[in-house]
Amino acid sequence: MNMTRKSKWMLTTILLCGQLLMGCSNDDNTSSSDHRTYELNQKITNQRECHALKTIANDALNLKFKQIIFEYTSLGPDLKTPVRLTGVISMNPAVYNKEEAPRGLMLYNEFTCAKHRERTSQDEIDDIGLYMNKYQNLIAVSADLYGWTLTEDKPQAYCCPEITAVETIDAWDAAMRILKDKGYAINGLPTFNVGYSSGGFSAIAVQRYSDELRAKGRSDLDWKLTSAGAAPFSITSVYKSNITAETSGYACSFPLVVVAYKETYNMDFDYRDVFVESLASNIQKWILSKDYGTWDINKLIADGDEAKTKDCPVNMILSPAALDTSSAIGQKLAKKFRENSLCGEGQNWQPNTKTKYYIMHSAGDKYMDWHVGQEMADYLKAHGCTVETEFGDWGNHVDYGLFHHIGATMLQMENFMPGTEEAKQQLKKDLIDNAEEQIKDNVYEFAGISL
Numbered sequence: 001m002n003m004t005r006k007s008k009w010m011l012t013t014i015l016l017c018g019q020l021l022m023g024c025s026n027d028d029n030t031s032s033s034d035h036r037t038y039e040l041n042q043k044i045t046n047q048r049e050c051h052a053l054k055t056i057a058n059d060a061l062n063l064k065f066k067q068i069i070f071e072y073t074s075l076g077p078d079l080k081t082p083v084r085l086t087g088v089i090s091m092n093p094a095v096y097n098k099e100e101a102p103r104g105l106m107l108y109n110e111f112t113c114a115k116h117r118e119r120t121s122q123d124e125i126d127d128i129g130l131y132m133n134k135y136q137n138l139i140a141v142s143a144d145l146y147g148w149t150l151t152e153d154k155p156q157a158y159c160c161p162e163i164t165a166v167e168t169i170d171a172w173d174a175a176m177r178i179l180k181d182k183g184y185a186i187n188g189l190p191t192f193n194v195g196y197s198s199g200g201f202s203a204i205a206v207q208r209y210s211d212e213l214r215a216k217g218r219s220d221l222d223w224k225l226t227s228a229g230a231a232p233f234s235i236t237s238v239y240k241s242n243i244t245a246e247t248s249g250y251a252c253s254f255p256l257v258v259v260a261y262k263e264t265y266n267m268d269f270d271y272r273d274v275f276v277e278s279l280a281s282n283i284q285k286w287i288l289s290k291d292y293g294t295w296d297i298n299k300l301i302a303d304g305d306e307a308k309t310k311d312c313p314v315n316m317i318l319s320p321a322a323l324d325t326s327s328a329i330g331q332k333l334a335k336k337f338r339e340n341s342l343c344g345e346g347q348n349w350q351p352n353t354k355t356k357y358y359i360m361h362s363a364g365d366k367y368m369d370w371h372v373g374q375e376m377a378d379y380l381k382a383h384g385c386t387v388e389t390e391f392g393d394w395g396n397h398v399d400y401g402l403f404h405h406i407g408a409t410m411l412q413m414e415n416f417m418p419g420t421e422e423a424k425q426q427l428k429k430d431l432i433d434n435a436e437e438q439i440k441d442n443v444y445e446f447a448g449i450s451l
Helices: 003-016 126-132 161-181 198-214 235-244 253-265 279-288 294-301 306-310 328-340 371-382 397-414 421-434 437-447
Strands: 043-052 063-075 082-091 104-109 138-143 191-196 225-229 356-360 386-390
Touching: 043 126, 063 126, 063 161, 082 126, 082 161, 104 126, 104 161, 104 198, 126 138, 126 397, 138 161, 161 198, 191 198, 191 397, 198 225, 225 397, 235 253, 235 328, 235 371, 253 279, 253 294, 253 328, 279 294, 294 306, 356 371, 356 397, 371 386, 386 397
Parallel strands: 104 138, 104 191, 191 225, 225 356, 356 386
Antiparallel strands: 043 063, 063 082, 082 138
8 A cells, every 4th residue: 555545545534524413412511620639720821723744645635723722730640749731622723713613522642752742732733633624623632741841851651541541631621611711612512532552542541530530420521432543451461462572563662661650650670670772771861851753762772773673673672581471570560561451450440331432453553462452342342331343454553554543433423423414415425526536446445435
C-alpha cells in the first residue's frame, strides 16, 4: 500500500463519515465537583487556528480548525498535591463561530509522545486533525497531562492509569464549564471517549475512573462510546510479550513505561538493573530530557543501525535479569505491571454496561501483540458489556492500523449523533457522487466500507 492510496483512504474516511444518524442523548453534560477537594479554576490562556495534515493529498482535506487552550487545577502524581495543568478544546471553524451546531462531544486521549511540544495544545495537531472534519461537527477535549507544558520539567506519568484518568476528567470538567460559559449548545449531546495506542490505554483508564465516579453519583459521566485501538491494556501481557520476543518493532515503548513507573511511583531499582548499555546510562539524556522523539530514541537504542531501529533485538534493550520473571527485578516489575493493568489478574472493576465499546488491534501490528486487545474485549464481555471487536490485519501500528481505527471510530460515533435518516442518505449520496472516481475505485475495498 503506497502513500497515495493511504491518502485516498484518509480522504474517503472523512467523506463517508458525514453520515447523519438518529439518536441523541438526553443527558445533561453538567459535572459535579463533589469528589474534589480542590477547585478547577479553569482559565482560557489562548485561542488559535490550526491546520492539520497539509501534506496529505496536496491538502485536499483542508483540515483547518480552532482551539481554545486553557489551564486548570488537578492533582500531581501523588494524587494529593494540586498542580496547574493545561488542556485544549478543538472544533472546526463553523462550530467554533456558532454557524453550525455541534453534534457530539469527544474526549481525545493522545497517544505516545516523548519530545517537547508534542501535545495537542502545541505542535501535535495532525493526530486529532481527521476528527476535525466539517461533517461530524465534533467538539473535542484533550488533556496535556502531567509532565508536559506547565510541568514539562517533570517526568511524564506514561501509562499510569489512575493519574492519567484523574487529570483527564478534571480537564473534561473544566472544558465543559468553559464551553457553557461561552454559550455553546452542548447539553444533551452524545459523549465519546477515544484513544489509540497509549491513548487507548488512557481511554479505558478514563472509563474505569468514570465508572467509579458514577457509582458515587456522577450521572453525567455516561460515555456513549469508548473506542480504544492497539493499546497495552494489560501491561503484564505486554511485558511477557517483550521478554519472549527476539525483537521489538518499537524499542522505546517499554523503556518509556519503566522510566515513568520508576520516576512516578519512586520504585526502588537502578536503571542498570533493567536496561543494557548504552540505554542504561542515557535515560536522563534520551528520555527524561524530552529532547528526542520516539523514533529518535529507537535509533539511539539501536546504536544508529537503521535496520535495528525498526526491528531491535530485545537484548539491546533489556538486561538478562529483566528478561527473567523469576529474578528479583523481574518480580518487582511484574508486580507493578499487574497493578497498573486494566484487565487480567487482579482487576475486578465493573465497566458501565450502557457504554458501547469498540476494541480494535491490527493483527499485523509489530509494536505489540494484538492479543492484548482480545484480553480487554474478553474482560468487558465477561462483565456484561456490548463490545465490537476488530482484529484483522490492517498493517503495522501507525501505517494503516491508526487510520483504520479513526475511520471506524467515526462511523461508530455516527450511530449516536443527532440527525435524520433522510439527511443521512442525501448527504451520503452527495458525497459519493462527488468523490473522485479513483478514490471510489481504489479505496472502498481497502477501507472495508460497504456502500
